[in-house]
Amino acid sequence: MKETYIDEKDLNMYRIVPAPPKWDLQEYIVTYLKEQDERYLAWFLHYYEKALNKNVQGYMRQFFMQEHFADLKQAYIAGLLKALSKYTPDGGASFVSFKEYYAEREIFDYIRSMRTGFTVQSLAEYAKLRKAMAVWDKYDRSYADAMIEAVAAEIGETADNTKEILLGGLLNENRVDLYQQYAVDDEAESTEEAHPDTTSDTYTLYMKGELYARLWDAYNKLEYTERMMLAQRLGFCFDCHSTFYMDYDDLDEYGEPKKKPINPMMYTDIATDHEYSSANTAHKKCEKALSKLREAIKDLI
Amino acid sequence: MDKISFFSADYRDGRVHIGGKSYPAGTFAAHLLTQYYINDTAARIIVFTSDNWLLESSLERGYLFVPNFLRAGADILNIFNALPWLKPFDMLDVDAERNRIAELFTEENGNKIVEYFQRRSKVMAMDEGQTMFNTLPKEFDEAFFKESAALLSEVQKTLAFYDGLRDDLMKAFKQLKTFASRVDEADRFDEEHLLPIALEIFGSVPFPVTTEYVPIRKSTRSKTETLARRLYFNSYYSFVITDFFEGLHHGHYPRQCGICKKYFLMTSAARQKYCTGYAPFTVKGKAITCRKYAARINRKELADGNPVIRIYKNRCSAIRVERQRVKIDNALATAALALAKEYMQLAKNDPDYANGQYETDMRRDRLYAEADRRLNGK
Numbered sequence: 001m002k003e004t005y006i007d008e009k010d011l012n013m014y015r016i017v018p019a020p021p022k023w024d025l026q027e028y029i030v031t032y033l034k035e036q037d038e039r040y041l042a043w044f045l046h047y048y049e050k051a052l053n054k055n056v057q058g059y060m061r062q063f064f065m066q067e068h069f070a071d072l073k074q075a076y077i078a079g080l081l082k083a084l085s086k087y088t089p090d091g092g093a094s095f096v097s098f099k100e101y102y103a104e105r106e107i108f109d110y111i112r113s114m115r116t117g118f119t120v121q122s123l124a125e126y127a128k129l130r131k132a133m134a135v136w137d138k139y140d141r142s143y144a145d146a147m148i149e150a151v152a153a154e155i156g157e158t159a160d161n162t163k164e165i166l167l168g169g170l171l172n173e174n175r176v177d178l179y180q181q182y183a184v185d186d187e188a189e190s191t192e193e194a195h196p197d198t199t200s201d202t203y204t205l206y207m208k209g210e211l212y213a214r215l216w217d218a219y220n221k222l223e224y225t226e227r228m229m230l231a232q233r234l235g236f237c238f239d240c241h242s243t244f245y246m247d248y249d250d251l252d253e254y255g256e257p258k259k260k261p262i263n264p265m266m267y268t269d270i271a272t273d274h275e276y277s278s279a280n281t282a283h284k285k286c287e288k289a290l291s292k293l294r295e296a297i298k299d300l301i
Numbered sequence: 302m303d304k305i306s307f308f309s310a311d312y313r314d315g316r317v318h319i320g321g322k323s324y325p326a327g328t329f330a331a332h333l334l335t336q337y338y339i340n341d342t343a344a345r346i347i348v349f350t351s352d353n354w355l356l357e358s359s360l361e362r363g364y365l366f367v368p369n370f371l372r373a374g375a376d377i378l379n380i381f382n383a384l385p386w387l388k389p390f391d392m393l394d395v396d397a398e399r400n401r402i403a404e405l406f407t408e409e410n411g412n413k414i415v416e417y418f419q420r421r422s423k424v425m426a427m428d429e430g431q432t433m434f435n436t437l438p439k440e441f442d443e444a445f446f447k448e449s450a451a452l453l454s455e456v457q458k459t460l461a462f463y464d465g466l467r468d469d470l471m472k473a474f475k476q477l478k479t480f481a482s483r484v485d486e487a488d489r490f491d492e493e494h495l496l497p498i499a500l501e502i503f504g505s506v507p508f509p510v511t512t513e514y515v516p517i518r519k520s521t522r523s524k525t526e527t528l529a530r531r532l533y534f535n536s537y538y539s540f541v542i543t544d545f546f547e548g549l550h551h552g553h554y555p556r557q558c559g560i561c562k563k564y565f566l567m568t569s570a571a572r573q574k575y576c577t578g579y580a581p582f583t584v585k586g587k588a589i590t591c592r593k594y595a596a597r598i599n600r601k602e603l604a605d606g607n608p609v610i611r612i613y614k615n616r617c618s619a620i621r622v623e624r625q626r627v628k629i630d631n632a633l634a635t636a637a638l639a640l641a642k643e644y645m646q647l648a649k650n651d652p653d654y655a656n657g658q659y660e661t662d663m664r665r666d667r668l669y670a671e672a673d674r675r676l677n678g679k
Contacts, residue, residue: 224646272584272597275649
């Protein structure tokens, strides 16, 4: 995926010129709390901004919010300031670790309020959603009624509510922005498809042709058994390579044979067809054949 | 075309030539074992020959009840419904034999034999004076007596053959079945180790066989003729047992398939467990060979027992030896080995190819020609 362009100003919004004296990061915070002088906080942000950008970009990628870097960064800073109001150096933890929880909460808050898709109304609901999804995950994401009731019991909700919560969680997981927005050098905003259809591009077509040519070439170099097993396993005709066959025993309303897809065979049946006792043998032979095909196209993809 | 009652077979180099075709010796013994129960072949043949011995004994004693004679003819004709299912009778002229029987067992012939008996009785009842002066009774007619005696002889021989067929079938089947069940007792499946078992089962039963040495062409493509031994058989038993021992002499023996329980002829000493035919079971609605079915149920035989692999290994050994002796270049040898492997894999996958073209494709000349063609991109 193409990396989203991020404005240099957004990346260096806390940079101070000339650079302030370099201390340990924790020392800036301790000094700020002692003297209540925001200059030390600015110094801290000057040196911490690089790590901060990295964290924000992590959230940005995780939640597919490529165009929201500056806003996410601001949310992160808001969380950082909330953490600072509650922080005491005597607690034992460094501020960089302490602020992480607050910053993340702010980030999530921002995402819930800004992104399209499923939203929850409060942090409490969001926490419940996360918990429900975690519990459901523990049960291997089973859709069985018994599992839903088990999840409902663990999160203390009714089964119907739990279903809605889980549905919301699923929607959140599956949501992907179809368009990404970014600013170009001339600062004119434009949008681009996140998943554009490039199947008819000349380059794509050429590479596709090259890929298929290499694959068939490698396939034809395989041993007879390997070729036959692959055809049986992947479900195509050994002779004409078609993935369909005409079923002359099943005619349509015009009396013509129906066109049906060739079903892939199970390894057990493939093994029997080649006089092998074990399905594992057929599996190994297919895997070996596939690895030969992969080898043939490895410099292409 | 040979008559069924007195058919012959030519033997040469472990092969039997009969009805214009050539088979490995022992084929007919193995065929009897398999065909015996199929469609009740043996039962159908046996049931129509069970009463004819009464007619035989009456003819021996010198009398005949014509309706019995006609019924015997009709019974023998019924045998022909099942007889063509049994080799080698399918190769003989069944229609001609059927016509012969129909023409032989007629009311006219029956009456002729009765009249012959009656007239002969007058001759036999001559007194001393008549015999001294050769005064034959008026009933004696030399031409009629000759003709009737020949007719009687043909009837008796025909009855003897078809009556004997029942016992021949049962006896030969029982003995061959016992032999096939005891083959595994031998340490090795060759003539030396199988002969003691065969002699113990079959013993030394003499049977009349007329021998003649005749020139034959080994195959339709042969340009010259070679000498072969032609044997004339007057019973089915003598034919089957001759076929079995001629086969055993060349290392051929019947063996029972572990899956379909049918018998097949082995022409090598390999411990082959399964036949090359289809199993009586289907897997997911598809027909499957006995060997594949055995693999499916984890009863696969050793690789050396598989005829497909055996042919492949033999061919590969020959190719390697020829490469070692620089009779063929390295590139051709490599191409031939790869081609042989492809044929072997194809044969394992496709039973029709394995039972048909595979052996021909694996022949030295065919393999090298195809390998050379592929090598040079012709």
